[in-house]
Amino acid sequence: MGMAAADLQFHVLAVDDSLIDRKLIERLFKISSCQVTTVESGSKALEFLGLQQEHDEQNNPNQPCVSPSNQQEVEVNLIITDYCMPGMTGYDLLKKIKESSSLRNIPVVIMSSENVPSRISRCLEEGAEEFFLKPVRLSDVNKLRPHMKKTKCKSHKQVEPEIIVTEENQESIEIAHVVPSQPPQTESDTVQQQQSQANSNNKRKAMEENLSPDRTRPRFSSLTTAL
């Protein structure tokens, strides 16, 4: 697997207990030129991300929970997860990701077949970038494109590869190294909050224009050096 290829492709981790839905979501992202890994549960997702479970957190509560021994250079640019899953729900997974210093900057999208406003706002408050109602469509995945194009216009210094990344995703990965934490999204009027998020992100984008968008590299490598 060439490094160049990895740079150009946006890697999505999809989590869903339904085989049919995994197949669908995989196809949706592949047709949008993304590399996709699918797993059937939250715990498998955490395993893939290199995050060991409770025992690590108990030993080293303040250290990033990454196991160096079996840590591949796993590069994940987006996690999309079903909400209703046996064992660990999508919300539980979201929380675990946001609690992890190594993973919290990976944008997370939640999917659900049920339109429950309190569920939606809870997820967004916990840091989910988007909440999609199932069945997820090509138009939902494509909604990420305009954000990516805006990003391309502003970071015109570098040739940006043709990848799917929301404006929020782009920022959250860039900001990781500069700004401590993002304020949580608390708007809960609509399910697809593209508009309002895009608007609020425009302000953050203006501030971060000077940052070199070295988005795909640093996360894991900087952690290993820190350890």
Add this chain to the structure above:
Amino acid sequence: MEIVGKLQKQFMDFMSSLYREGFLDDQFLQLQKLQDESNPDFVVEVVSLFFEDSEKLLNNLAMALQQQVVDFKQVDAHVHQFKGSSSSIGAQRVKNACVGFRNFCEEKNLDGCMQCLQHAKHEYFLVKNKLETLFRLEQQILAAGGTVPIIS
């Protein structure tokens, strides 16, 4: 060529009827958008998964409802899954059958659940039959050297 034309018309009429009669909804169209030269069998593959999954679910549902003490939470979990998968492939009538089913689960109404199971099963076998017919028509068109019309 005439044969292809006839088959194509048959296909389009049949497809239209499936939408008109509510067997399929827009999600089925979405599935077709995901099929291309690189993945020419995508729809058949997903639908086949749906058939396999559904038949397991229907069996599990029958068994769960036959227990001495019915675990309605478990029944509901199965129906939730069935509702999800049917929704994902656009099998509208099956999905709708599941909605009512979940209500009876919540009420722990065994008779209601039994009736809903029969209804869901009936709708499932209807749409299965329709889809198999559709795929057969596609194969006939291709075998006759034609292309399958795209309905938007």
